[in-house]
Amino acid sequence: MAGDERSVRIGVLSMEHVHAGAYVPLLAAMPGVDLAGIWDADPSRASSAAAGAGTTGFDSVGALLREVDGVVITAPNAEHRALVEEAASAGVHVLCEKPLATTVDDARAIVDACERAGVLLMTAFPSRWNPALRSLRSTIEAGGLGDVVCMEGVNTGAMPDLHAAWFVDPARSGGGAVTDHVVHLADLYRWMLGAEVVEVYAVANRILQERFDRVETGGLVSLRFANGAFATIDCSWSKPRSYPTWGGLSIDAIGTGGAIRVDAFRQRLAVYGTREAGISWPAWGPDADRGMLEEFVAAVRDRRQPAVSGLDGLRAVEIVDAAYRSIAAGEPVRLAPASA
Amino acid sequence: MTGRLRVGVAGTGFIGETHLAAWTAEGIPAVVYDVDEARAAGLAARFGARPVTTLEALFDAVDVVDVCTPTHLHAGIAVAAARAGRHVVCEKPMARTLADAEAMVEAASAAGVRLLVGHVVRFFPEYVAARDAVLAGAIGDPAVLRLTRSSFRPRQPAGHWFFDHAKSGGIVLDLMIHDLDYARWVAGEVATVQCRSAGVERPEAGIDHAMAILTHESGAISHVSASWAYAPPTFHTAFEIAGSHGLIEHDSALTAPITPSLLSGTDAGGTTALADTSLNGDPFRLELAAFARSILDGTPTRTSARDALETLRVALAADESAHQGGRVVRLERTEAA
Known part of the structure; x- marks a missing residue:
């Protein structure tokens, strides 16, 4: 401009x-x-x-x-x-x-x-502005992976109460690891596959982080898409306080043409400081924010x-909501066809 | 001490050859059985073993029968060997069906012979070290496990038994079962299984990738994936065990001590890939040597026939789930387990 x-x-x-x-x-x-x-x-x-x-x-x-x-x-x-x-x-x-x-x-x-x-x-x-993830989407769009059949995603991290207490107060956060981490990969999958989620299966537990029990801290989710593809998400707050970085996000995309692994936060240093400072992995990759x-x-x-x-945000919330209903039911939950 | 045993390897495929090499390296004399005389003779000649083409000749010649045939043929040979009073070593998966596996357990029990199933991951040092760390309390109670095993589609001709689900059980029974067994070994018995498989849902795709979600009776949850979607010569394993106060990570891509980049190429062209175990001691040798010791002096092994049967039960449930579009299958465990 x-x-x-x-x-x-x-x-x-x-x-x-x-x-x-x-x-x-x-x-x-x-x-x-x-x-x-x-x-x-x-x-x-x-x-x-x-x-x-x-x-x-x-x-x-x-x-x-x-x-x-x-x-x-x-x-x-x-x-x-x-x-x-x-x-x-x-x-x-x-x-x-x-x-x-x-x-x-x-x-x-x-x-x-x-x-x-x-x-x-x-x-x-x-x-969606992470260059490695954008590259994966471009490759998929260009047919470089053949037909994408399934995706395996991991978005795990530290328990965010170290940033702010409300993250683990269900009245203010809405929930734990499922609320916090499912939306990113759910949105990336929708964006890359160009298809909506039609079925959600999820399990969760409260063992991680010293058996913290106000919200779920461990979670695994399986999604089925309208185009027949399927995908999973590990959304757990499984990084202990000693972990050298906040967590990460990776996708293994599997297609008829092979597989591509993207580790969105792989571009980092390993820094070894004093005993008190410990080990840290500061990122040097591009800033998606x-x-x-x-x-x-x-x-x-x-x-x-x-x-x-906003609709993308709504769809992700619908997937999280279905994940909680599936956790409660112990069964997969069908999502109503997108209404808008 | 193990020299007193005589072993017969039944089957001359990929795992038969792997086991024969391990027995030979352990100094245990072996007989090779295959109904196909040329195949038996061909493999036997390479290891200085004696070929036989009938089960009677096999049972006459050995103390232990090591069943390395196609999966659907395990039970017939194992039961016959037990009835002939021979100890049985059997490659995983133990059998193609639960009924077959139960018949094997019963036959071994009735004959008073040992039945030892080759869940070799329990002899891979990285998997053993991680479980030892869990048992030592390094990470507290197991909470979320993620286990991954990725390779290429076995380079076998169309029509090979491997690609016949009725005979092999597909990727879940053949490949994923390693990590299903490990998940049980670390986090305990499985309560529910949900699984989806590309090979089941998209049989025309020419690749397979299966992902299972387990809940354990302990409350732990596991994500287990097995892939035949990668390019040769990929063989990649990774695991993460997150517990109540810690985390264990392993990735074979990050722990390979030797990274060749040879101008002559690094794809040996084998039908199936194995983990590189050249530095830590061959897990197949460790496994079979442990089995031999156990047969000779009763040393406990890391896996019992009952244990292997429970793992098969989980794998069959995962396969059932995959064939029912990811339905949740609840395990009904026998009390004896």
Whole structure:
């Protein structure tokens, strides 16, 4: 876009999600973006985050919404709906952290509110901007794997209570490892296969992380797609506190032409520090968050649909909901045909 | 001490040759049985063994019959050997059906002979070390296991028994059973199995990749995958055992001590690939030497016939699930196990 166009004004609603800590500096430094302010339920958290990013802290959601074209919502999962509805009624475009909501009803309400208000809604699935995963999708699209028959995915990590306590409070998070990690691979599979999920089987337990029992910490999911493909997800919070990085995401894609393995976070160093610092694996690969935020800003600037929609977020929530119903039933659960 | 045993290898295929090489290396004299005289003679000649073409001649010549025939023929030979008073070593899968496996257990019990099933993964050092770490409490209680075994479709001609589900049981009974057995060994008995297989759902695809989800009676859950979808000469194994306070990871791609890159090529062209075991001691030798010791002096082995029967029960349940579109199959275990 021409450099003389005014910047896109972006606000951040809530610093409670760990990803906000990554998004804020990216937005603050992004050309063509005016990071107009940060709101948080805790005013001191808003002002300290704002000070660090050279922007303004707000103690009123409405006041910030009056100053921006778009907002990034990084509140606890269960609080997304109220914030999205407020933003939509103020005519502000929305990038909402995943999972879009903790219930299908809330996710549906979020999509409807944005549609009614005529504002853009994007779900934060940054993995779609991971170059290794984009390469896999391109290869599949070009037929390089033949017909894709199945996929085996792993998205495991540390228990995120080390970032914020609400992640393991089911009233605010909606659930544990299944809520936290199934949506990424479910979305990537839908995106790569170009097909919807029609059946979900899932199992879960509460043994990991010192038998932490407020939410499920271990989970395995099997998905069937409308085109006949099938896929599995290990979504467990299986990385102990001693693990050198937060976790990872990998896919083994299996087709009639062979197999491709993608380890999305394989580009990392191994750093051995003092005994106290231990071992760490800092990533040096490309930052997918940047690509995702640039897409949201461009969609707001150009008034076009973003590459990931609210409907994509709703579909992922439907898959998570079906996974919980399957866990309860001990049987696979059919998903109703997509209604929108 | 093991020299007092005489072993007869029944079957001259891939695993028959592998076992014959191991017995020979252990200094245990072997007889090779195959109904096809040329095949028996051909393999026997390479290892200085004696070929026979009838079961009567085989039983007359040996103390132990090592059943390495196609899977669906295991039970007939094993039961006959037991009735002839011969100890039985049998390659996995123990049998093609549960009824066959039960008949084998009963025949061995009635005849007072040993029945030892070759779940060789229990002799692979990385798998043993990981289980030892679990038993030592390194990671607490097992919670989530992920076990992977990936190779290429066996390079056998169309019509080979391997590709006949009624004879081999397909990828689940042949390849996945290794890790189903290991999952049981580490996390205990299996309560439910759900499995999907590319070979079942897409038989025309020419590849196979099966993924099973197990729940264990302990509360642990396991993801087990077995693949014949990779390009030769791939043979890749990996596992992750996550427990209540720790995690064990293994990936054969990251632990190979020698990485050849020879201008003459690294694909030996074999019909089937095996893990590279050249540095740690051949697990097949370790297994068969342990079986020989056990037969001679009663040393306990890492797997009993009952144990192998339970693993077969899990594998058959996984195969049943795969053939029913991923239905959840509940295991009904016999109390004796």
